[in-house]
Amino acid sequence: MATMNPAIARPSDDLAPPESRWRSVSRRFLKHRLAVTGLVVLILLAVGVYLGPFVSPYAFDANDLAHAGDWHLTVRHWLGTDELGRDVLTRLLYAGRISFTVGLAVAGLSVLVGTLIGAFAGFFGGWVDSVSMRLVDVIQSVPLLMLLMVLVAFLGHDIRIIVLVIALTSWTGVARLVRGEILSLKGQEFIEAARSVGVGSFGQIFRHLIPNSLAPVFVSATLGVADAITLESALSFLGVGIQPPIPSWGNLLTDAQQYLIMTPWLAFYPGLMIFLTVASINFVGDGLRDALDPKLKQ
């Protein structure tokens, strides 16, 4: 049925072609109202943070001293300016670009590492499995935020280091997940078939096992972006992440803390951006989970 040529099959009303996987996943996803809302918000935010700084007439560190500290919403500065006369909206969008990039880079890197380690552990078993799973245990035993604070303090606050450090501590969940998937797939007939026609270990892993265990990985990668953004902004808020003058949602909030009474909005916006982004990603992830694995939903 799946390989039937549609030109020959002449689908009629009573013999509709089977819905493609992509079609059925997107249909189920679109039924999840909150997930769709989250996706729309997320796309708007992404367009804003990646294109906004180009459109804005201000550089993220340009001072408009005549209007410094004016947090009223004006035509000139839509969300006002900060204490140094920098345009708040421009800085928010620029900071968002950094947060989005960090989130995506961390999720990509940790999914890559986690999938590889999990797949090898699950496929080869034995000492490969024990060593990698004990490593997972060790990393998961140390309190995450504290570990990150120490690592970043030792290694430096460069954005690439921050990405690397967060990724190095967050691949463990994906590794566990992939290992479990591989273990349950390994015994199935299609793998036995592949092995019987002489497909090698790497062929089995990369051509057959990993592609078939990607659905839950996809969900966890999505949620991983939210976690990475939260962690980066927490580190930046504590002063060990992205360093001023480069804005990030976390360090904008740290700066704004000094002016809580006079200009409370300065503290409100960056946190609201984090909240909107993280909540949207979490809703999208939930929608994806339901869409990719309808068995999970009752």
Place this chain on the structure above:
Amino acid sequence: MSRYVLRRILLAIPLLIGISALLFILMQKVPGGPLAVYGNNPHMHAADRARLIHAMGLDQPLHIQYIRWLISAVKGDLGHSLFTGRPVLAMIAERTPNTLMLMGLSTVLSLILGLALGIFSAVRPYSKFDYVATTGSFLGYSLPTFWFGIMLMMVFAARLHWLPAGGMHSLGQEDNWLDGLPYMILPITVLSIVSIASWSRFMRSSMMEVLRADFIRTARAKGLSEKVVIGSHALRNALIPVVTVVMMAMPSLFGGAVMTETIFSWPGIGRLFYDSLGKSDYPVMMGILLISATLVVVFNLLADVLYSVVDPRIRLD
């Protein structure tokens, strides 16, 4: 049973060694090394430095240093603070009650509310209540704690002056517990929102899974009232996985609140960690990390053992 427990304990030992090795290697990476604190001291001659290096055993091979460090750590000697010169263990012990009080209260509060929300949601899935609770828990879970804390502080402390912005007591009122109460409200609210959200989600899915089970249908078929079916048959089984997760959350009672303690200047372990980071007081930071990680391992072990007690099907392997 005792063989199972013994096996789990034996498995925990290499894990603890792995964690301590990781932290030891981390400590070796301290910028400038352990004597960096003397780097800017003009009275520190090269000869003194060499003597200190020898006296502290820093010229020994790395694995010898690690074993020595591990032995003293096991004996409870976590070194001395580079800043105050006091034993790390004493500094941590002094902060522990403050953190335990804050985390203990918020854990109890969020468990009660979170489990109740989760149970109500699961009993009437896809109702208005469930919809609001589920959406709310997603939002609560996504809330950045530091921002939420600052917003609460801005409204209730800076604007309305109803509650203090930070600290644990008014000046000179350190022994008056009644005076301390208002100081706890904001940090506990912040800590609880996120935990209520995750507890309720967990409880909801656990309860819904049990409610689909055959024995629940049997109980209903026997004509038991819905109160008995849910209250005693379903709930008891749905709580089994929750017990384990609660056990696994226990270690965070010790060090889980870096962010909240930092924002509200709560003099606990988390704040101690943050302050030590600012002063590059590495022994204190390492001590806190080592104790936290050890607690995680111990409580994971307890959770496994407890799980095998409440659910004997698990014990086989």
